[in-house]
Amino acid sequence: MTSFNLLLLPGDGIGPEIMTEAKRVLDWAAAEYGVTFNVSEDLIGGCAYEKYGVPLADETLAKAKASDAVVMGSVGGPQWDGKVAYDKRPEAGLLKLRKELDVFANLRSAICFDALADASSLKRDLVAGLDILFVRELSSGVYFGNPRGIEDLPEGGRVGINTQRYTDKEIIRVARVAFEMARKRGSRVASADKANVMESGVLWREEVTKLRDAEYPDVALEHVLADNCAMQLVRAPKQYDIILTDNLFGDILSDAAAMLTGSLGMLPSASLGDGGPGLYEPVHGSAPDIAGKGVANPIAMILSMAMALRYSLGLGEAADRIEKAVDGALNAGFRTGDIMSGGMTRVGTTGMGDAILAEL
């Protein structure tokens, strides 16, 4: 009997409660496909800091590296913001995990479920049918570059420093993921940078172009400035199929795009490296304001679990069925607060889990 090692890291805020629903879906997949999941659970973020004094313990990281997939909830909260040393903040745990697993390609879908097209801020015809895949570089860029820090200046005062560094190899490996994905989709990639003001963007543009010309002549490539891309995502988002970005631009642009779909609570992500375990997490944060109330939308978490089944656990069919079940639950009228609208049935976190399982 096939068996997989899975590490679950629910994290802070709404993480634990939405993870509970994702586990129910995992149990369904195990039973349905006769697979054994050796599931272990651990801490990351603020809760890990409280218990271990660090946001990601070495033992946890070792377990992560030994897993087939790591499925995470979310990290952070106001009780730690600016109140713990910079390298001990919840986000440092997440960044360390991404870096150590070397998951350099973060896939984020912005899909507008038809049942939710009216929940978007945008007019329906601009978002109905929207299906953008972001391929965001996740293990380099200004998030990780040195020198960094806050220093005293000789003339008095202080300076804050961060460094963006991208090597050609780092650019090529993530661009390759975008082009491979493009072949399975619309065969179009838009690559966003600020080549007009940053040399790291010039190198990005050159390397992406070279790779396309050499190996993916069948894929259409467009370069777009990150500021213009932000604007186009509001103006006419359906012009995009795949958007390839660096770490920082991907962070901002994918959040803007997320909102086009009606709610950030809908969007899963998969972070993939070269062969090691994948990391799966919702695009949304830990939502401390609604944590513990049982009202959080578990869909992004459940869809992240589905991505784990597809990309790391060889259960693509189970993933397809879970995605269909989410669609089914929405079509049946079930809504958490963030996506509620007139005439629909309001449910909490567990209620949405029930509705999705009922479709499976």
Next chain:
Amino acid sequence: MTSFNLLLLPGDGIGPEIMTEAKRVLDWAAAEYGVTFNVSEDLIGGCAYEKYGVPLADETLAKAKASDAVVMGSVGGPQWDGKVAYDKRPEAGLLKLRKELDVFANLRSAICFDALADASSLKRDLVAGLDILFVRELSSGVYFGNPRGIEDLPEGGRVGINTQRYTDKEIIRVARVAFEMARKRGSRVASADKANVMESGVLWREEVTKLRDAEYPDVALEHVLADNCAMQLVRAPKQYDIILTDNLFGDILSDAAAMLTGSLGMLPSASLGDGGPGLYEPVHGSAPDIAGKGVANPIAMILSMAMALRYSLGLGEAADRIEKAVDGALNAGFRTGDIMSGGMTRVGTTGMGDAILAEL
């Protein structure tokens, strides 16, 4: 008789044709208020490169520094993208001008004119009455930090490098502008950063907070992560009054916000330093695809001229009247292509200029 020195830099693409309309408005102000403008005109961007071999000639820069205000069109175009040395590209001329004039506070309004609320991608109730003022740091950050460039690596391959550096003084002087503006408006500032991943953002947050606590306790201050801000601008933009940002985040976030107003063609900007000449330019770019066709929307350019009259030339009343005239022309149904909708009167660049002058 009062007289002012004005340098006009129409630039590339649609720059010259929209500048023509702004000059008509300037002539109106001169006659109406009995003021003399000593207007001189010069080149910047690609056109300067073609003529002088550099995107901003020293003579032009000297003229700019000796002016009371510099009013610019736009720079750039595909004929130069990636085809000229990096320090000779059109944008390098603009960046040099900003840096040399030390105009560190870039004010960008995202105002939704009522007549255009239906032209926005967003649902009308989300944008009607929208009035956000961005205060973007413009003369530092990753745009200007060293080290920068593309280097060969010892192990083979290349690396692209850019450096973000912000000193406490640079942060404080631009934050001060935001707080001063806040006192004249809604007394609320949202400051956007990525303090959760960048130390330069941590310093930004600390210094902004300290300044508020020490000198502007009457102004409400909120810190927002740049990715969340991008999302909130799509979700519920009217929650913001003033948004304070660094150079790069301001570039991206203000472009996204611009689109909320219906068209990027509507938005002017003012860049102010400490006493020297201000720099005034539309938020939009050179729109090479429609250049020379006489269809570009001149409103952002005309409103930029109005900002010059207000902030550098002591003619606030003239500025008020020009802004009213733009509103009037829109209410009278005149529309360029970018903001056209059913039942309105389609006009070109000159036609829109006529319609605005008719209201003056």
